[in-house]
Amino acid sequence: MNTIDRVRVGATVRLVEPDPSLEASLREHLAAFGLLPGHPVTVVAQRPMTIVLCDHVELALEAAVAAKLRVTTPAAQSRPPRA
């Protein structure tokens, strides 16, 4: 499965359940930011770290976290983001 740190800049992907090894506290933190399974996000940068656009808000994710944030494979990239 692809993770968000490997998605190309500009692509919109849909989040799925994060890697089970992601700590519960971080998982809750991501959820509070709106990064929840089923939600589309757009990758706006991969350097100096992964930055995603989630509902018009930019979130920076350190590599250790981004590498555990799984997303659907590129086929879903073309799906239009829902509101």
Next chain:
Amino acid sequence: MNANRSHSWAEMHGHILTGAAERPEREARTYALVGAPNVGKSVVFHRLTGTYVDVSNYPGTTVEVARAAARFEAGATILDTPGALAFPSRSDDERAALRALLHENPAALGQVADAKHLRRSLAITLALAETGRPMVLALNMSDEADARGVAIDVARLSKALGIDVVRTVATTGEGVRQLAHGLARARVCVAQAAYPQPLARLIDAVTLRLADRLARAPIAHRGMAILFLGRDPEVEAWLAVHVPDAMRDLVLLREAAERDGGRLAPVIAHARAEAAARIAASALSATKAAPTRSTLAGRLVLHPVWSLPILLGVLSLTYLFVGVLGAGTLVGWLEEGLFGGTINPAVTRFVEARAPWPWLASLLVGRYGLWTMGMTYAVALVLPIVTTFFLAFGFLEDSGYFARLAVLANRSFARIGLNGRAVLPMVLGLGCVTMATLTTRILATPRERLIATFLMALAIPCSAQLGVVMGMLGALGLAWLLAWVGVLVAVIGLAGFLAARLIPGKRIPLVAELPPLRWPVAGNVLKKTSARLYWYLREVIPLFLAGTFAMWSLDASGALPWIVARAEPLVTGWLGLPREAAAAFVMGFLRRDFGATGLFAMGAALSPAQALVGMVTITLFVPCIASVLMIGKEQGAARAALMVAMIVPVAVLVGGLVRLALVAAGLA
């Protein structure tokens, strides 16, 4: 400042124990503003109150609430609670916000939310709805939402939630009047998250038990049950006090559920998020909008190539403002002109003529006098520097640059066991280490706070000292100045590397929101700056006076010359400096810049190599007494003492090593 005092939580608890629970119904109402961090809540607060506020909520750092009289309703009070991203609470800020809900008996809640992120905002709305308090939702930053093509059907949303929903732009004041109006006639939110089984049944069971035992609770029984099941520490503590005999039973119920399905907080969060997404989708119509200028600028700031020149530009401008205008021009006027030329001679004459005992005169206006040293230092030297510094700091903070700086710095900070967020206290340390020590509270864990505090105490020079170092080493040439910077960076790197490995616990990775780059609103920056300055006057000046007093006592009792004599062999031998430098080092404990100034005054007597060794040692040396007292306050006396016991030998050791390196290189 006026009478709108804000209370520390301890005071507030005292207040509750003395009978606030039985407040008469007709008592003046309190409205609480609640919301995620960075949504513009403080600007809304200032708009709704407009008067002076007590400032104990040093923004983002302390877990105290600000309160002030409402503008729109005589006798009413508005509370500004710390930013809360989610309930059950996890951070200190979230706990403080929840404490306000539990103990302040707000007549209504005003949720300030970011209109750009409706889904996330509504998840908080649903959590607040469960408290059973009447509420209003302010969709702030509506201007930014518009620019991004986010259109929200406010009427529809209001109908779905059953409460007033107001579009606001806090910075221009748009919608603030409607928000005030809405607060006065707030309603209970009817929208509810639907919890899955078996959680839903469990919530009902706990709700029933609470309803049996509590006639009235500050948070509706069901809301209380949900927060308890999600392990909210504040609700847990409240219940332990109010229904002690039911606790065992309740805890058993929760533990049984957790054994089957793990922690309940994520399940709760998920259910709210789903309900929020559904409501958001029904009220939102997004149109495609071109990326805004602010979005593009924000990306440029983090661009692999452009970020560096931008950073250098920001640093240079900050230096011009703080270093040249603040530390140079303003300090010159105040310290040499006003205090040195006019006030101090007059005060000294006055006191010396009237003091009945010579020791009193020396305590007040002597070499280590409370006025001539303590107050003069605090007001004439540090105040102008911190004023310009806080202005620049507030500007960068409100512009959204700092959030991006944290991203840029994250990789380097990871090596020393911190994350990019620590860039804020560290930069603030360049202004005043004492103040920055307090700001370490924004860091997520006690471990990070400890590491950051230690590194600042060790190797971050404060503004007062920076000025002297720049003057002295700068005059010798850029190479010497860079050598000094290089040594400090190496020390921070090595000490941080070791601290990160020796201090138990785990590093928290950076996950942060990047607010859009904005042109800061002058009024907001000024308000923040004045709040911080007031804090500085209230908290730091007493510490400077205490430090001065300690120095005076050492001097008057004859201990100071004794210490200086003990230090001499080390200073002349290992560090290779003249004898007089010993006094400068001991002085440096009171005021780091004083120590540096002491060396500066020796000027021509020092070779360039000696100047470098001296400056490195003085910088690494313990910061001023005020900062040690602050470390004691934040970290405990034992840790403060341990830090001093580690820092002094390290400073001397590194100073000597620099000398050896210079000798080996043929430069000394």
